[in-house]
Amino acid sequence: MTTEALYAEFFGLRERPFNLLPDPALIYWSPQHTRAITVLRFGLMSRAPVTLISGEIGAGKTTLVQALLKEMDADLTVGLISNAQGGRGELLRWILNAFGIEAGKDEDYVRLFQRFQDFLLKEYAEGRRVVLVIDEAQNLSSEGLEEVRMLTNINSNKDELIQLILVGQPELRDIVRAPNMRQLAQRVAASFHLERLDLDRTRDYIRYRLQSVGGTGDEISPGAVDLIFEHTGGVPRLVNQLADFAMIYAWSGEQHVVTPKEVQSVLDDGVFFGDITTGAGA
Known part of the structure; x- marks a missing residue:
């Protein structure tokens, strides 16, 4: 079984909700x-x-x-x-x-x-x-x-x-x-x-993507969403990248809900290159 399949299965999802490829089936109609x-x-x-x-x-x-x-x-x-x-x-x-x-x-x-x-x-x-x-x-x-x-x-x-x-x-x-x-x-x-998404739309966007692949929308906590927005500025592609990494970190730690801790760990490890707070983002 692939890592991707394990990650999705662990959260009870059909597939990764934050795939980086353009997918009209998962478009969030803000x-x-x-x-x-x-x-x-x-x-x-x-x-x-x-x-x-x-x-x-x-x-x-x-x-x-x-x-x-x-x-x-x-x-x-x-x-x-x-x-x-x-x-x-x-x-x-x-x-x-x-x-x-x-x-x-x-x-x-x-x-x-x-x-x-x-x-x-x-x-x-x-x-x-x-x-x-x-x-x-x-x-x-x-x-x-x-x-x-x-x-x-x-x-x-x-x-x-x-x-x-x-x-x-x-x-x-x-x-x-x-x-x-x-x-x-x-x-x-x-x-x-x-334009970029504001905080409320970013919250809706993340919930929508999770629910679109069979989730409840609560797999990422409100605090984690706020931290994701802070470091991505609401750019959907960057949101996808950081949320995807955070879910992988939660899966590796056997945590069924992504919290600010997982998001911060991704940021601290330097694996996310789109952080707008460091001037490296879009």
Whole structure:
């Protein structure tokens, strides 16, 4: 039996409640996450040229995108890019790859662009809308973002053939608001910024995750939750990391409830690298 299975079984859980991988099945719908998914849905339904979702590292942006992808209609053709980099032409290759379009190594930019335009026209003729999701979009250069924006100029009978969803860290908003990005900013028809969770929402978040995998929600004591919040600032990814370690420590000590003692032991041992009180967190 694996360590993970023992840990979950010890607490009477089906699985680890604080897995670090984005999991739409375990998403905690705080009021702001509900508003964010509503903005994403609105952007799609209103055919917004560009929808922008920003937030702190670990705030749940990628999980939101995964949840959106799971509910998209069959008449949408979706491409997803994460951590794209490169200069002019390289980004276009990333985009073609996201939609499964062949791009020869020696083909020039004009030919690749024409191939992508033909793909958009074909999808449009067959009644499908094309959506391109770019995660970690703050990593794109200004030239890369401008290249992406120009894709929204491709149209047919005044209908835009592609919608963009840009997802990134807070600096993405600053990049888009820069004077040289004015044309892109004008195409952003829907946007939302995810903040960190406050203490009450962090309490709800931890209880929700525990209950979602068969727990009572009381496996982590209120005092332990307060200490977790103090050292994570309510960033969901950091909360997951510290709570996960604390449950492992409680399991190793045969304690069925995580107390501040276990959380403090994790912090003292230096195995949690996201502690915001030391300047090492997000």
